[in-house]
Amino acid sequence: MLVATTVALSLIMMLATVGMAKDVLMMATTTSTDNTGLLDELAPMFTEDTGIDLRWTAIGTGKALAMGRNCDVDVLLVHAPGAEKKEVDAGNAIDRTQLMYNDFVIIGPASDPAGVKGMGVVEAMKTFAVKHGVFCSRGDNSGTNKKELSLWKAAGMAVPEKQDWYVQTGQGMIATIRVAAEKGGYTMTDRGTYIKYEANEKGNPALKVLVEGDKTLFNQYSAMAVNPAKCPKVQYELAGKFIDWMASAKAQKAIADFRLMGKQLFTPNAGM
Amino acid sequence: MDYLLDGLMQAFVLLFSGHEETYSAVSITIMVSSLSIACCLIIGAPLGFLLGNNKFPGRKVLRMLMDTLLSFPTVVIGLLVYAMLSSKGPLGELGLLFTIPGIAVGQTLLGLPIVIAMTATAVENMDSRLKPTLRTLGASPRQVLLTTLWEARFHMALAAVAAYGRIVSEIGISMMVGGNIKWHTRTITTAIALETGKGQFAMGIALGLVLLLIAFAVNLSVVGLRRMAEK
Numbered sequence: 001m002l003v004a005t006t007v008a009l010s011l012i013m014m015l016a017t018v019g020m021a022k023d024v025l026m027m028a029t030t031t032s033t034d035n036t037g038l039l040d041e042l043a044p045m046f047t048e049d050t051g052i053d054l055r056w057t058a059i060g061t062g063k064a065l066a067m068g069r070n071c072d073v074d075v076l077l078v079h080a081p082g083a084e085k086k087e088v089d090a091g092n093a094i095d096r097t098q099l100m101y102n103d104f105v106i107i108g109p110a111s112d113p114a115g116v117k118g119m120g121v122v123e124a125m126k127t128f129a130v131k132h133g134v135f136c137s138r139g140d141n142s143g144t145n146k147k148e149l150s151l152w153k154a155a156g157m158a159v160p161e162k163q164d165w166y167v168q169t170g171q172g173m174i175a176t177i178r179v180a181a182e183k184g185g186y187t188m189t190d191r192g193t194y195i196k197y198e199a200n201e202k203g204n205p206a207l208k209v210l211v212e213g214d215k216t217l218f219n220q221y222s223a224m225a226v227n228p229a230k231c232p233k234v235q236y237e238l239a240g241k242f243i244d245w246m247a248s249a250k251a252q253k254a255i256a257d258f259r260l261m262g263k264q265l266f267t268p269n270a271g272m
Numbered sequence: 273m274d275y276l277l278d279g280l281m282q283a284f285v286l287l288f289s290g291h292e293e294t295y296s297a298v299s300i301t302i303m304v305s306s307l308s309i310a311c312c313l314i315i316g317a318p319l320g321f322l323l324g325n326n327k328f329p330g331r332k333v334l335r336m337l338m339d340t341l342l343s344f345p346t347v348v349i350g351l352l353v354y355a356m357l358s359s360k361g362p363l364g365e366l367g368l369l370f371t372i373p374g375i376a377v378g379q380t381l382l383g384l385p386i387v388i389a390m391t392a393t394a395v396e397n398m399d400s401r402l403k404p405t406l407r408t409l410g411a412s413p414r415q416v417l418l419t420t421l422w423e424a425r426f427h428m429a430l431a432a433v434a435a436y437g438r439i440v441s442e443i444g445i446s447m448m449v450g451g452n453i454k455w456h457t458r459t460i461t462t463a464i465a466l467e468t469g470k471g472q473f474a475m476g477i478a479l480g481l482v483l484l485l486i487a488f489a490v491n492l493s494v495v496g497l498r499r500m501a502e503k
């Protein structure tokens with residue numbers, strides 16, 4: 001009886017999942033677009049305008065690019081221009097289109113034990129190493145992690161690895177911010193995710209923005225289609241529709257209008 | 273401490289107000305784990321019978337292998353199944369990555385050794401007169417299989433419950449193979465991991481409560497089955 005019922009149930013469910021197959025676009029993206037709620041806002045608008053069902057897995061830029069190389073997704077929405085250009089040069093991705101930006105900030109406890117408030121980025125990174133201020137890194141090869149690694153290099157230092165004060169969480173951005181908050185330490189995040197964290201903490205977060213405004217902290221987001229020449233099964237046409245839609249005046253306005261606690265998280269810049 | 277109580281309160285609100293995201297994760301979990309357990313039983317019960325009923329060379333090694341597989345880490349299964357189902361993997365053609373049947377493939381591998389090992393044990397421990405009696409009554413091999421499994425139905429139910437418990441609470445396979453896609457492959461466990469990462473404890477606690485409820489319901493049904501069997 002039990003077996004028969006479960007078999008019947010599972011057959012129905014299999015049929016149901018097959019029956020629902022319409023145009024499905026599979027995207028790999030960074031944790032920031034998902035954690036902030038931006039995609040929850042945009043996806044229904046996109047589906048309404050194009051009839052395409054957008055599904056995404058939020059895993060960080062490094063893994064997202066790897067999924068593109070493996071032909072496991074159709075489109076990528078990521079933020080690591082250097083790594084993106086490598087994928088385009090290697091022919092793994094095409095049609096790279098910049099869509100929006102925000103900036104990275106270094107956040108830490110209001111008491112600022114390492115004393116980095118108001119410093120330039122390079123100076124701040126050196127100070128963490130000297131004063132052994134706990135610094136939490138995502139350590140997951142995401143766009144934010146790649147940026148952080150480049151900052152250590154810009155400061156003329158080897159990237160910390162086993163030092164006591166350097167904590168690699170291996171988790172998403174908000175999870176890493178929470179680890180930093182628990183440890184009374186510092187971390188680097190994009191502004192959109194920071195605003196989301198601020199909103200989560202009802203406007204009174206344990207970690208405050210201490211270093212910002214440096215030109216090197218610019219954070220560009222772009223979309224790319226997985227190259228159908230390398231991945232024949234990929235839904236290239238749908239990917240193109242998504243990229244065009246994201247760059248359209250309507251979507252760009254929606255990105256600019258996406259706010260939490262009155263603050264804008266991303267600034268659209270397609271076609272600029 | 274406040275956030276725990278807060279979270280618990282909000283959890284009840286989420287559950288009783290029919291919060292769509294919460295219920296989506298719950299129904300996907302039930303869907304995928306039912307599919308997995310059905311596959312486990314359909315494949316595992318006959319294999320377990322063969323293993324427990326027949327004598328053949330290498331049987332002891334096989335049984336030991338099954339017992340070892342009982343503690344196969346879910347992340348390793350996730351990794352293997354991901355590699356198999358990836359577009360560039362050998363089964364990429366099937367397009368199962370990031371789908372519910374894809375997760376079910378992994379979860380079936382997880383539950384299968386439990387069903388096989390427990391069925392084999394049940395069959396081994398059965399009244400030794402059953403098989404000769406069935407034979408003398410002129411039963412075909414298929415009838416012997418079905419009758420034996422029917423006689424062992426109780427242990428089968430226990431096997432199913434043990435496997436279901438492991439399947440419903442695993443996260444490695446669901447996360448890697450399913451991709452934690454909202455409304456499609458986000459299960460209770462992957463949602464809890466995500467929500468905790470985002471610092472949204474309320475939904476995590478709500479989902480945790482549902483997981484406990486499912487476990488409770490499953491155990492209750494075993495008690496029911498046992499009563500029915502004893503009558």
